[in-house]
Amino acid sequence: MSSLRVKRIGVLASGRGSNLAALLKADLTPAQIVCVLSDKAAAPALELARQAGVEVVQHLAPKPFAGDRTAYDASVTAALREAGVDFVCLAGYMRLVSPSFVADWRGRMINIHPSLLPSFKGLDAQAQAIAAGVKLAGCTVHYVSEEMDAGEIIAQAAIEVLPGDTALSLSERLLPVEHRLYVETVQKLVRSTATAQSS
Numbered sequence: 001m002s003s004l005r006v007k008r009i010g011v012l013a014s015g016r017g018s019n020l021a022a023l024l025k026a027d028l029t030p031a032q033i034v035c036v037l038s039d040k041a042a043a044p045a046l047e048l049a050r051q052a053g054v055e056v057v058q059h060l061a062p063k064p065f066a067g068d069r070t071a072y073d074a075s076v077t078a079a080l081r082e083a084g085v086d087f088v089c090l091a092g093y094m095r096l097v098s099p100s101f102v103a104d105w106r107g108r109m110i111n112i113h114p115s116l117l118p119s120f121k122g123l124d125a126q127a128q129a130i131a132a133g134v135k136l137a138g139c140t141v142h143y144v145s146e147e148m149d150a151g152e153i154i155a156q157a158a159i160e161v162l163p164g165d166t167a168l169s170l171s172e173r174l175l176p177v178e179h180r181l182y183v184e185t186v187q188k189l190v191r192s193t194a195t196a197q198s199s
């Protein structure tokens with residue numbers, strides 16, 4: 001971590017972009033979000049980023065890569081590097097990333113997942129939590145590693161599962177908690193790396 005200095009953040013998002021919106025609204029000084037990329041042309045996240053005046057906002061279509069994840073991810077890395085990105089936040093990025101992409105960004109790429117990992121990896125984490133009957137649910141910010149939703153945990157926040165909760169009601173209550181956790185975690189990371197550099 002000693003060589004890590006976070007100044008220019010890139011965000012990858014596939015959908016609605018509420019976590020991106022929370023990050024865009026937050027004061028991440030001394031870093032800023034300079035690049036938002038999406039694998040989905042219609043992702044509302046792209047419009048959010050444009051409206052916020054992010055320097056580079058781009059849809060990168062996976063289709064021309066015909067299922068070659070490594071090649072697609074290399075194009076994502078190239079776009080991030082072109083934008084001068086030094087740290088990557090996944091925010092509802094629903095693609096499995098390739099090992100070479102993880103290697104490109106090791107220790108410089110984090111994700112937010114809507115469960116208390118290591119429980120309920122993968123899709124529909126809140127529905128998995130309801131089906132399992134757990135009494136506590138939550139979200140996790142973690143480094144991205146080769147194995148899905150399994151990298152080193154950085155921060156977690158828990159909420160109670162209430163009687164009668166559905167996957168939807170749980171997701172809705174969890175979302176603002178995700179936003180807070182992601183913003184606070186990025187702020188801490190950015191500021192701790194800035195301090196480590198200047199001392």
Ligand code: GAR
Pocket residue numbers: 013015016017018019020091092093094112113114122123124125178
């Ligand atoms: C969020 O709940 C995020 O935790 C989840 O997708 C949603 C994206 O919402 N991510 C994953 O499940 C990743 N495995 P958003 O587009 O409004 O930020």
